Amino acid sequence: MAELTLYEDEIAEIAARLDLRDPNREALSTINAAVSEYFDVEERQSPFEAVVDSATGVGKTYILAGAMELSQVPMASGILSSSHLAGRFSKRPGITSLLVTRKAFLGR
Secondary structure, rough: OOOOOOOHHHHHHHHHOOEEEEEEEEHHHHHHHHHHHHHOOOOOOOOOOOOOOOOOOHHHHHHHHHHHHHOOOOOOOOOOOOOOOOOOOOOOOOHHHHHHHHHHHHHH
């Protein structure tokens, strides 16, 4: 079994680029550790599924954006290949997530 593969430098760059708050940066590090535990330490195969359980208004959109950027790190590529974020209590979870993400990252 291998050790955890943590992308601390890459996470720091992503956090700076997205202006992540400390709790969101910690969430991204936790996602990194969970994925590495699954693939590197336990040597399990795809698919990997996880839930980020966080309260309303804490920046789930930014956590997801950070995770998607982390998936572009060459060594992590192919591990974090698909993500979906939806508010469980929203009346229109898919549309709400799309609109919040579009506004946050595209300005529209």
